[in-house]
Amino acid sequence: ADGREEAKAVTAPLSLIITAFAPVSDVRKTLTPQLETGCDSVLLLVDLACGRHRLGGSALAQTCKQIGDEAPDLENVESFREFFSVFQSLNQRGLLLAWHDRSDGGLFACLCEMAFAGHCGLNVQLDGLETDPVSLLFNEELGGVIQVATDKLDQVCAAFEQAGLADCVHDIATVQKEEQITIHNNGLPLFSASRAELQQAWSQTSYHMQALRDNPDCAREEFDAIAQADTGLTANTTFDLDEDIAAPFIQSGNRPQVAILREQGVNGQIEMAAAFDRAGFNAVDVHMSDIISGARTLDDFKGLVACGGIPYGDVTGAGAGWAKSILFNARARDVFEQYFKREDTFSLGVCNGCQMMANLKVLIPGAEHWPHFVRNVSEQFEARFSLVEVMESPSILLAGMAGSHMPIAVAHGEGHAEYHNDAQRQQVKSALRYIDHQLQPTEQYPFNPNGSPQGLTGFTSDDGRATIMMPHPERVFRSVQHSWRPDEWQEDAPWMRLFRNARVWVG
Incomplete structure (x- = not known):
């Protein structure tokens, strides 16, 4: 700025990065x-x-x-x-x-x-x-x-x-x-x-470094947890893990259609479709552009699943933005509203799909008390393998699973459940909550990756037909998808029961 010129030289070695890939047979x-x-x-x-x-x-x-x-x-x-x-x-x-x-x-x-x-x-x-x-x-x-x-x-x-x-x-x-x-x-x-x-x-x-980058309180909680006695991850189910309750319906040859809904950037639709296909459904790829253009309605579907991933680049409020593309489009709003009113249908929202459906609660009967999801308390995207407990609730997808605890995949930046007031929190139908390794409901980081009050991370409508959750059951429906699992587990993981419950409910 003062007219003086100064020459500087920076000498740095070149880095050669070699990436290798190999198949893993098992x-x-x-x-x-x-x-x-x-x-x-x-x-x-x-x-x-x-x-x-x-x-x-x-x-x-x-x-x-x-x-x-x-x-x-x-x-x-x-x-x-x-x-x-x-x-x-x-x-x-x-x-x-x-x-x-x-x-x-x-x-x-x-x-x-x-x-x-x-x-x-x-x-x-x-x-x-x-x-x-x-x-x-x-x-x-x-x-x-x-x-x-x-x-x-x-x-x-x-x-x-x-x-x-x-x-x-x-x-x-x-x-x-x-x-x-x-x-x-x-x-x-x-x-x-x-x-x-x-x-x-x-x-x-x-x-x-974490204390400087993230919420320092969360960094301290995770650091202090190192010194605590830790039994590690465990799993216990209140149902027979090896029982395929959907088998009689699969054998009938009837495969009800479930809409695997996605928006631009969503990447969880393949695993979600695989889980529902395994449970006896005909999983159909439905893009939001199909709904908005009028190329497709939801009239022929028994199930609707809003998938997770990174819609709109996973920018702040991406789930809410997805919901607004429905609420502010007359055709799309009518399609979804008519679907949710039909008593022969069920709905599931996972991760960004959970955020989206929470913002559609004005269209979903019995969902008016659902929370809004905001940025994690840690102030960072959290990708973890967390322990959750299935709570007693009317959710048709979690029928017979209450009291079970098992790990589940977590990957979100805005999963903190926020309520308008205490009355709303008391009236909400909770279905899933984070627990620590002593099996107690927790708000402690990192056992609760988003800091939601009372560890609550899954909710259902009054009649149980609509369920939303921030964790990803579709990423852990097979035992081999788990980074840790009990030795006695066979092919199916506990979360496969959620998808089979849907098939049994449809009949």
Whole structure:
């Protein structure tokens, strides 16, 4: 501005990003770092560096303001190939319980992260490895840690020996239910700290960034929850999970039509259609432009489902905007109003579809007490796997499910239920609520991802024909869609009952 010119040079290395894809033949065989605590087991270090402990470029070196002289490298391609082959075989045979790679932070970080995921402790023994404990624990050479049940240990070791990798495998630790992580070397204690202490230290940087970006109160609640005793996700149903109550209706060959309604940007219609198709419906793709143009009405449908996703780019108030495209269009308003009045129909709104239907409550009989949905208390989009309880309600879609609790997918930025006054909140027909891992209704973040009062996140009309909810049952109607599930679940997940209830109600 003052006429002076100043030349500046910025030197930055170019980054090459290589993206690789591979098919997964069976997602049920996926291994995670979460340690199993319900059986006797050992943790094995698979050291593909064959005893090399180079610290160059490691997290440890950087914390000491160093770079180092020698960085880890792949020395033996054939050994790496053999490891991958053996690992896949062991996993297919069901001989592995958990797995985590040795990467940033080295073996110490790898073991700690596995303990964090399992909410457990570890007894780490470095005896017999005959090397400097610091370089052993913090090098970032190729390798990883696998958890193996004690009664399967011989089979696992034999497989590695047959592949010529016996010298790479070391018994390194055992799981402890007491949440203490201890390290011994040559029989002497080297280090000890609680799981909570280490996990909070591990989370400090993320917590402080989150507190600046998001609602700081929510960031603090999530950080404090690390130190709490946590039983983790659980599931319990008050109905027979394996009973297909819709089977007699499917066998009849009659497939009632359900309108899978979407607006521009909606992306949940495929899963929703799949769930209703599985329950015995003929799922029909209906776009809002079909309704507005007059190309289609809802006269031939028994069900109407407003799907979730990102309509209108998921900008603030997108669900309300979707509703206004109906309310302020005479043809569309009449189509929806006539549909909702028909007593032989049901309706479901999920996520953005929930927001949309909540704004259409003037057209839906018995829905006048439904809340309005506003921005999450965390001030951020929340994509989580949350625990909910099905409440006693007249909802025809949740019939016979009251008292059940199970996980469900959550993905929304405006899911906080807002009421005009206490009278409205007391009169609303609640159907679903978030609960914590002690199975209590909660407003605590992140167990309640949007901060809705009393954890309420699903509602129904007075006669139960219209139900809205912020979570996504269509994303978890199969057990394989869950990131966590009980071992005894077969093909169907509990949320499949919701779609089958619809088929039974239609008759």
